[in-house]
Amino acid sequence: MTATFVGMPAFPEAARRALENAQQRHNLAHATGTIREKRASVVAEVDEWEGLRLAGAAIKDHTLRHLDDQLLALESALQERGATVHWARDADEACRIVADIAHAHDLDEVVKVKSMATQEIGLNEALAAEGIAAWETDLAELIVQLGDDLPSHILVPAIHRNRSEIREIFRTSMGEVGRPAPDALSDDPADLAAAARLHLREKFLRAKMAVSGANFAVAETGTLVVVESEGNGRMCLTLPEVLVSVVGIEKVVPTWQDLEVFMQLLPRSSTGERMNPYTSTWAGVVPDDGPQEVHVVLLDNGRTRALADEVGRQALRCIRCSACLNVCPVYERTGGHAYGSVYPGPIGAILNPLLRGVGVDEQTDSLPYASSLCGACFEACPVRIDIPSVLVELRGQVVDAHRGGLPKPEAVAMRGAAWVLSSGTRTARSERAAAFAGRLLDKMPGGRRQGERRVLGTIPVPGPGTAWSQTRDVPVPAKESFRAWWSRTDGGDEA
């Protein structure tokens, strides 16, 4: 089971609280605005962008259709090159495997490359419970970890923090877990990055074991790929003696050549760069170079559940670029924490229900509604995941999962409307009643004008319906219905 942030309320409540945080809204608007512009300019450089998107989607669809064969090929290629392959049905099994490897080497600490899969399974917490410290080495992850905070963005987990907040976190917390921040630390990003370099360097140099994820795993050759910027990934993948990579089963791509597509799509979509500063690839154990003990944990944790969903399975194409977050008007305002998961934003709104299933908890069931269905996410997605369509499908599944029991007020109103509208006689009768009320109300004082029509203001609705009714004006009903006008004027000919 994928972990939800503990105690996180359903999206509407979490979003409402997030919107009250003006500093966070300011940080997010600045950050997402900046990255949107960068992405747009580097995507515009590539004439074949749409062709690359189509190819990326098709490669992933093909892989998912034959995932059993692809996984078996990956397993044997890895084993052939000296790696040990583990399979984990869920988070508990995956964490157990990683902890056992650390115990086997009598270790009480590991260094970590930023990885969504290990966040998803709550690896740091599981290792801590076993007496093993997991040091995050990505700068943003370090900020989140030192601040005892939660990630709020796939690519930039500390996007909700500004420079002065980060300086305070470094000053307060670095000394507790290693080399303290310099006394004269300023809030200049270059200064803050330099402090992180010094703090983490001692951890890299003494680390015996690293845990990573992988952006891609090539079935044909057993090559794993980690895409990064800072060099912390290279440190973890190269210096320790033992390397464990936790890889979601959907990360497999059939051939090495297929990477040509993703190595163009991912950096431009993700950081808005032509290429990220560092990409590392390795196939199993490399003699005399890097870790001489290599493990790969192939993780399901709900992915086969998502795969069984005919509409939703396209979410498994996701390459975790986070372009959909940066273009989403909802994400830009609420931030990532409101989604209650390590996967926030539009992709999180479909991925979490697909991985966990709907009808289990209220928080997950609220996510498919965390969208205006504007479609910006689909436009930005480098592997063409039609997020709006999946959202609509999942909304249907949420409704179906809650059939039976006490109906919600909205369902009662909709049933009443269906009864009236499903019969011509009943519809006509209700229209005549509305027109009569409209003529009457029009003669009464009060209300406001809105264009040509008068509005009555809001109708007070008791209970949970208030939130809906309070933000909507009720117009005065038309004095004549369209159907009455049509028959009176013979379709407008006599008007």
Added chain:
Amino acid sequence: MSARDDILAKVRAAVGEAPEVAAVPRDYRRPSQSSGEELLDRFVERVEDYRATVTRCAEGDVPRELERLLDGARRVVVPDGFPWSVPGGEPDEGKSAAELNDVDAVVTTSSVGIAETGTVVLSHGAGQGRRALSLVPDLHVCVIHTDQVVAGVNEAVGVLDPLRPQTWISGPSATSDIELSRVEGVHGPRTLHVLLVG
């Protein structure tokens, strides 16, 4: 049932009956428009765009340029098989990470350059050193020949060997994690000089 068999069975149950998917369209593979000097100019421009420096020189001038680019570095590590002699350079000899941390600079050759993205790729064979060598020292001088520069990512992937470990390098180590403002120099070498030969 083992986790492996369980997961494979669930995969088969999920997509076993699904319709076959269409072939992958490869229309994005278009022959490159640029070649020769134009290609090299683009390579230089794009590497520099990521705040690395590029020096072009003739084959015979490499030792002199290396000496200039390494000026100020007290200790320089030189991988086995590096084709030029570096005055004062030390061989790798399996230095530990801590020992490498006391080295100021490293010189390497490389396997491929990508013009479109300003990338150099190391595959860590002779002259390029094992991966830690070009990672821990703070200054990396990377030599590439003009005939190793290809137009784009498609061409680069085509000539690289997936069984070799690789490091794709586009500019010095960088982060955009603080307010998305780019800072050069985090954990990898903070300075990258590319020496383009030929």
